[in-house]
Amino acid sequence: MNVLFAAGEALPFVATGGLADVAGSLPRAQKSGGCDTRVVIPLYSDIPDKLRNSLKYVKSFYVPVSWRSQYCGVFEGEVDGVTYYLLDNEYYFKRQGIYGHFDDAERFAFFSRAVLELIKNIDFHPDIIHCNDWHTALIPVFHRTFYNGDPNYSNIKTVFTIHNILYQGKYGDELFTEILGLPSWAYPLVEYDNCLNFMKGAIVCANAVTTVSPTYAQELRFPYYSYGLHHILQDCSYKFSGILNGIDIDGYNPATDPCIFKNYSAKDIKGKAENKKQLQKMLGLPEDENAMLIGVVTRLVEPKGIELLKFVIEEMMADHVQIVILGKGDWYYENFFTEMQRRYPGKIAVQIGFFQDMARKIYAGSDAFLMPSKTEPCGLSQMVAMRYGSVPVVRETGGLKDSVFDCGDDNGNGYTFKSFNAHDMLGAIRRTEGAFANKPYWRKVVNRAITSDYSWKKSAGEYIALYKRLVEN
Secondary structure, three states: OEEEEEOOOEOOOEOOOHHHHHHHHHHHHHHHOOOEEEEEEEOOOOOOHHHHOOOEEEEEEEEEEOOEEEEEEEEEEEEOOEEEEEEEOHHHHOOOOOOOOOOHHHHHHHHHHHHHHHHOOOOOOOOEEEEEOHHHOHHHHHHHHHHOOOOOOOOOEEEEEEOOOOOOOEEOOOHHHHHHOOOHHHHHHHEEOOEEEHHHHHHHHOOEEEEOOHHHHHHOOOHHHHOOOHHHHHHOHHHEEEOOOOOOOOOOOOOOOOOOOOOOOOOOOOHHHHHHHHHHHHHOOOOOOOOEEEEEEOOEOHHHOHHHHHHHHHHHOOOOEEEEEEEOEOHHHHHHHHHHHHHOOOOEEEEEOOOHHHHHHHHHHOOEEEEOOOOOOOOOHHHHHHHOOOEEEEEOOHHHHHHOOEHHHOOOOEEEEOOOOHHHHHHHHHHHHHHHHOHHHHHHHHHHHHOOOOOOHHHHHHHHHHHHHHHHO
16 A cells, blocks of 8 residues: 655654654554555755755656646655655745744645645555645645546545644635635635634545544544634544554664663663763752652643643642753743742753753653643653653643553553642642652552553554555445
8 A cells, every 4th residue: 555644844854843753753664564655745944964965856847836836846765764755846945944934825735736746746656645734734625626536646545634733724715716726616625714724624625534642532522622623523523533643662762872871671771770860960950869850841831731830849849859841932931940940959950942862861861751731632752751761740631641541550651630730730740759759669660651562553553444444445
């Protein structure tokens, strides 16, 4: 089976978040499962020169963007056995930053149409086009309106995955003719709540719609989580499902990770204590093996539940804990936690920004890992933390609920709380502290966490099964 995986970003070329991790690792897992999955992304100027220079030019063609005809160059590369196509147009993609430009609607309308035009310009015919988030949401719409009658395209099925429903691609009606160039009969496909909504169009037009965890799929049927799209998802529930993301267990491997202080594994975890000691030393914290070191690696924004930590962090200072925070986001939270570091030296260490090297040191050096998210479609950090033997403390939402199971039944791999409430979170943290103080029991908890299997093998199999059902039908 042939699959073309279309995304706005993908590792190792360019990344801003979890989508890039998925686009960089899921296709590789699908290759192992018998799918020839190839990835297509824009050729951004942010792509490092070393990777850019490894690409080979294939050909060029022109892409209709409403009344325009725009150049598209095709470059090809291979990473870990997976073929990548990178689509070039300097007007749209030769600029700093991959998102957040005034003409993003036109840029990704071009990219979506270019993905479909690519198919007749390369020696690869997909059975499935797997689209991801709003950047590629117009592919199912364009496929239905412009290509479905073409014999080269009529047997292609489309899958659309929602990674974060907050970002839907919402624009004014004036873009319908000027940018999308769709026929007038197609207006209801993309119109929603008095504007154009690219994600809504994909949900309606795709043959199957997925999201990144089973619990998030249930949550999106309710207004609290869906940012207005619950009616559409309820109407399309017959083709909507959740498949839990995995992580790249080769890339995140404490036995081989060059970023951490000392390598270790589930079979021999002794090196984790050295990582904690060296992390404490690096950050100016007392080298105290009996202080439970809590790691937080996150965007400092409201949906990540940072408000809960802000509310009780001074109460936590009475406990025998240390807190390490790595992240950036709202200046209000950045300033608050920087002030907490100043106020509680030796208890709190804060690094504003995101540094992959430091993130891995925190995964390896922390005893517990806190994710109190208000919403979390899947979350990868809790899985990575477990991979490094850091016990997660999470709120039961989205993929956190599907991957972290409370130790109350002696079979869990972390600690959880239900309500979005600061003292419920504090209760879970203090239960974790109690377990940490009981060293024989804590070793069992850590072992259950570090041996949890969140590789892509199971999830890739579920996607392949979905593809097969679509092709057979």
